[in-house]
Amino acid sequence: MKRDSFDLKGRTALITGAGGLLGVQHAGALLQRGAHVVLTDINLESLERARDVLVGDFGHELISVEHLDVRALQSISDLFRKLLGNGTEIRILINNAAIDAKVSAGTVGREMTRFENFTIDQWQLELDVGLRGAFLCSQVFGSWMAENGGGVILNIASDLSVIAPDQRLYRRPGLAENQQPAKPVTYSVVKAGLVGLTRYLAAYWAAQGVRVNALSPGGVYNQQSEDFILRLTNLIPMGRMASADEYASAVQFLCSDASSYMTGQNLVMDGGRSIL
Numbered sequence: 001m002k003r004d005s006f007d008l009k010g011r012t013a014l015i016t017g018a019g020g021l022l023g024v025q026h027a028g029a030l031l032q033r034g035a036h037v038v039l040t041d042i043n044l045e046s047l048e049r050a051r052d053v054l055v056g057d058f059g060h061e062l063i064s065v066e067h068l069d070v071r072a073l074q075s076i077s078d079l080f081r082k083l084l085g086n087g088t089e090i091r092i093l094i095n096n097a098a099i100d101a102k103v104s105a106g107t108v109g110r111e112m113t114r115f116e117n118f119t120i121d122q123w124q125l126e127l128d129v130g131l132r133g134a135f136l137c138s139q140v141f142g143s144w145m146a147e148n149g150g151g152v153i154l155n156i157a158s159d160l161s162v163i164a165p166d167q168r169l170y171r172r173p174g175l176a177e178n179q180q181p182a183k184p185v186t187y188s189v190v191k192a193g194l195v196g197l198t199r200y201l202a203a204y205w206a207a208q209g210v211r212v213n214a215l216s217p218g219g220v221y222n223q224q225s226e227d228f229i230l231r232l233t234n235l236i237p238m239g240r241m242a243s244a245d246e247y248a249s250a251v252q253f254l255c256s257d258a259s260s261y262m263t264g265q266n267l268v269m270d271g272g273r274s275i276l
């Protein structure tokens with residue numbers, strides 16, 4: 001009998017942006033299947049909060065925490081060497097860190113999230129975290145996997161990797177057109193770029209046993225205004241947003257041998273939003 005294909009005992013996963021809303025859920029999903037998880041984030045406070053939540057459910061043994069800025073090659077290489085020095089071989093990498101700039105309340109005169117006003121500095125920051133970060137982490141950890149028997153990379157994209165943001169969702173009553181907030185252009189560019197990176201690396205490392213897939217979640221309930229939820233859920237065939245734990249089974253599937261014949265794909269889980 002083959003072992004349970006979802007079993008992750010003996011495998012170690014590194015998750016970027018693990019202190020955020022979904023990172024901790026990805027970690028919990030892998031812990032449920034017996035993996036060792038290395039939680040990383042630039043924000044130490046949220047990282048410690050995430051660890052405390054997970055330790056409460058799963059105990060200390062399989063959970064490590066490391067500060068990591070995904071924009072900095074040195075920071076990633078240092079962590080890679082430190083882990084390997086401890087005998088920790090990363091076989092699963094989840095590129096999850098991103099800046100999802102919350103659409104602002106509208107600044108007087110100029111709304112900086114609008115395309116016309118979007119600054120090159122903000123563009124650079126969001127691309128650095130979302131795309132450069134995934135590139136660098138994949139280069140450091142994925143290259144090692146490719147040379148050492150394989151592994152899995154999971155890029156966390158978004159339903160906005162396959163559809164454009166519907167800017168009507170973000171409108172605020174009473175504001176002039178040029179002051180209406182917008183979902184920033186960077187979000188679409190980063191998420192579509194991650195799908196491109198996914199396909200590129202999947203083909204590049206297929207023969208070395210490194211599988212690379214993307215997961216594209218739809219919006220998760222997180223204390224948004226009732227008005228926003230109503231507008232968004234009207235665009236979703238299933239009529240609701242996701243709860244934070246609804247991607248866990250997909251993460252388990254994509255990070256384990258259960259998806260052993262799948263690479264280069266973008267799994268879209270969005271309540272059907274992108275089929276309309």
Ligand SMILES: NC(=O)c1ccc[n+]([C@@H]2O[C@H](COP(=O)([O-])OP(=O)(O)OC[C@H]3O[C@@H](n4cnc5c(N)ncnc54)[C@H](O)[C@@H]3O)[C@@H](O)[C@H]2O)c1
Pocket residue numbers: 016017018019020021022023040041042043046068069070071095096097098099100129156157158159216217218219220221
């Ligand atoms: N929450 C949603 O509804 C939703 C929907 C679709 C896709 N996603 C995607 O899922 C992923 C996680 O989303 P989330 O809602 O948990 O976001 P979040 O903002 O709660 O978490 C993101 C984490 O990334 C960290 N981070 C920022 N810059 C970093 C850097 N330079 N280095 C390392 N870490 C850094 C932040 O500190 C934060 O903890 C993101 O890629 C997001 O785009 C989220």
